[in-house]
Each structure stands twice: as structure tokens, then as C-alpha cells.
Amino acid sequence: MWLAADAGQSNILGMIWPFVLMFAVFYFLLIRPQQKKQKQRSSMLNQLKKGDKISTIGGLHGTVVELSDDTVVLRVNDTTKMTFERSAINTIINSAPSATVDLEK
Structure with missing residues (x-):
């Protein structure tokens, strides 16, 4: 059994x-x-911030001008600004330099 x-x-x-x-x-x-x-x-x-150069999922390249919780405004050229969803960002090409304090002065 x-x-x-x-x-x-x-x-x-x-x-x-x-x-x-x-x-x-x-x-x-x-x-x-x-x-x-x-x-x-x-x-x-x-980590996205103003001044970052990015590429969207559609292949558009631009510089971040404004950020909100779910939208990003890109400057494509001198006169054109476009609004995208944050999820439409594909890559950050060049990150804007962060403000650093020079302590040696």
C-alpha cells in the first residue's frame, strides 16, 4: 500500500x-x-531635464525646453516648439551640463 x-x-x-x-x-x-x-x-x-538633446520614437531630434509630469516641449529649430508625451522620448543624445559650483574661487 x-x-x-x-x-x-x-x-x-x-x-x-x-x-x-x-x-x-x-x-x-x-x-x-x-x-x-x-x-x-x-x-x-x-532624469530628463531642460537643455537635454533627445530623439523621439518617431526620429525627431530636439532640445527639451519645458517639462511636466507627462509632457515634454521640444525646440526643434529656432522658431518651432513641439509638445510630446514623455513616453515618446527614445534616447537622450546629449545631457545638459548640470550647474556646478566652483569651490576654488
Whole structure:
């Protein structure tokens, strides 16, 4: 009687292990890298500041003039300003120099 119960449990465990292994591979190859990319993108968008030169997902290049929580105003040339969603920013090309204090003076 004990042998039959042990055989049934090992059979169930033998059937579950491939699914556990597939889930682990799926997690480490697909889910985890995507979460890492999303975290890096969120960090990049939070570090955005006035004067940064950026590229949008549509390929438009411009300089950040104004920022709000979910929109960005870009200066494309001397006369043109365009408003975009913050999520439309693809990359920061050149970050604006931050104001530093010269302590040697």
C-alpha cells in the first residue's frame, strides 16, 4: 500500500518538473530582461531635464525646453516648439551640463 502511494507521488513530481523548468527558463530569458529594460527606461525618463538633446520614437531630434509630469516641449529649430508625451522620448543624445559650483574661487 505504501509503495503504490510513493509511486503515485513520484509520478506526479515527474510530470511537474518539466513545467517548473520551462517556467524558470521563460522567466530568466524573457521576463527578467524586459523588467530590467523597463526600469532603465523609466530611470532615463525621470532624469530628463531642460537643455537635454533627445530623439523621439518617431526620429525627431530636439532640445527639451519645458517639462511636466507627462509632457515634454521640444525646440526643434529656432522658431518651432513641439509638445510630446514623455513616453515618446527614445534616447537622450546629449545631457545638459548640470550647474556646478566652483569651490576654488
